[in-house]
Amino acid sequence: MPMRRVLTMFQGAWAAAVAALIVLAPPAAAAAPITTTAEYAIIMDHETGAVLYEKNADVPTAPASMSKLMTVAIVFERLKSGELSLDDEFYVSEKAWRMGGSKMWVRVDTKIRLEDLLRGVIVQSGNDACIVIAENIAGSEEAFAEIMTRKAREWGLKNSTFANATGWPDPNHKMSMRDIALLSRKIIRDYPEYYAMFAEREFTWEKIRQANRNPLFDMVEGADGLKTGHTEESGYGLAGTAVRDGVRRIVVFNGTASEKERASEAQRLMRIAFNDFVTKTLYQAGDVVGDALVFKGVEKSAPLIVREPISMILHRSANKVRAKIVYEGPVAAPVAENQQIGYLRVETEAGEAREYPLFAGKTVRELGVFGKIALAAKTLIVGPSQPESEAATP
Structure with a gap:
């Protein structure tokens, strides 16, 4: 030419x-633009990091339990470096035991293996398990939140600041959808030996069986992670991923109005992620x-x-x-x-x-x-x- x-x-x-x-x-016929009812959203290709769709993707917003991905990523990094072991036992404080919201149901003054705590966070979304991890790594949840923010900058997450280890509502606890997608990509890419925990459908602790809240497992072939979130401030959100024919896509959104809408939007956006895009x-x-x-x-x-x-x-x-x-x-x-x-x-x-x-x-x-x-x-x-x-x- x-x-x-x-x-x-x-x-x-x-x-x-x-x-x-x-x-x-x-020239092809004009396709209908991609839309979503979520207030914030992003679709990312895992291998290249290419952004296929975004809506308010750089706006810091309340991430709810999706921010637990940062808590988990910090543990994964220390496991990979040898600083921690899955067999390490972490002490349960009264603060962790009293924590509200979604729970693993830890017992005060006991010790729990780190591997079990990770499942309590990943599968059960346990706020109490997050605090146990934070206190045993950093001495306090506040100190652990400082580590989270520092790691966010180190890993290129420009619109994330953390006030706690759980995603509990706090005006200083924010993440953007792009940052959550980038963090999800890092977890999948850098820690494959631990990432499999995200695909576990249920986990039982203290004889209480809890199912993974990820709606994609029953709706999208190849779905194997990552995390849902919900607070009154944030609405319903999801960081999801699936792999099909060797191609992995990541979908992150926040601000849907109900659990039902979150599930339907997760399925629809993941279908778009695979069906509406081709590699040339x-x-x-x-x-x-x-x-x-x-x-x-x-x-x-x-x-x-x-x-x-x-x-x-x-x-x-x-x-x-x-x-x-x-x-x-x-x-x-x-x-x-x-x-x-x-x-x-x-x-x-x-x-x-x-x-x-x-x-x-x-x-x-x-x-x-x-x-x-x-x-x-x-x-x-x-x-x-x-x-x-x-x-x-x-």
């Missing part, structure tokens, strides 16, 4: 940006996507290649992707084969953008002395050359 090279001044050198519109298929391959590894101007080279340009396949997850109605080559140039010769030169920015119609490094596809030698003299003379007479170029497109 023909492209026109655009040159602008940047930091004293030429910066080149070459844009192309990649047509993937004949734009370039294969080794494909030439354009060229870079070369200064003082025996050739005027060098082909630019990608080293990895480039694909995007697109809505089925999408038929166009914009690709832009960005580099500082002209690039001074000599240019070595496989030398990195700039990057390729690929953007969908929905605004999702990703960047990939570009490399020289061949070596371009520097001009000899007489060649440089001739180039200098030509430049003085006619000025610098700004050729048009062609870019390879799928």
Whole structure:
């Protein structure tokens, strides 16, 4: 597809940006926009982290028990590092025993194995179990909440602050849907040896059997996590995930009006996550996507290649992707084969953008002395050359 090279001044050198519109298929009929009754929502691809849909996804809101994912993630991290063991026994304080809301039903002045406490949090959503964990790790729930907030920043969760280990209503206890999705992705990716607990349907403690509250288990094939939440302030929310044919998607939302609406919306959004999106391959590894101007080279340009396949997850109605080559140039010769030169920015119609490094596809030698003299003379007479170029497109 023909492209026109655009040159602008940047930091004293030429910066080149070459844009192309990649047509993937004949124009499709306009699809109905994705909507949700939830006040806040996000759909994310687990493997790439690509956001497929979002609604108020960066607004900090009361996460209720979905914030227990952070409590669990901190434990998982310490288990993986060896700081903790599943067989460690944690002491139950009176504060934990008296805690209201959803409960594991711990008994004061007893000790409980950490593995059982994790199931009490993950399966039973036990507030009491969360406090037992917090106090035994940090000395107090308040100190543990500080660890939670510190870990949130370390893990790139920009819109999360924690006041407790449970999700109990507090004006300083907030998370965004994007942060919950990112945290869910981290738990699944980094702690597979412990993540299986999220798929357990029930757990019995003190002869009290409690079922997992996740409605996706009975509604969506491949569902295996993660956490529901509910308070009067937050409404009904869910962080859910499922895997189908090797593809995993994450759905997080908050602010539905009832348990029934949460269940139906969870099923609907997960169906959209799998059925309404496809992966399109734009370039294969080794494909030439354009060229870079070369200064003082025996050739005027060098082909630019990608080293990895480039694909995007697109809505089925999408038929166009914009690709832009960005580099500082002209690039001074000599240019070595496989030398990195700039990057390729690929953007969908929905605004999702990703960047990939570009490399020289061949070596371009520097001009000899007489060649440089001739180039200098030509430049003085006619000025610098700004050729048009062609870019390879799928």
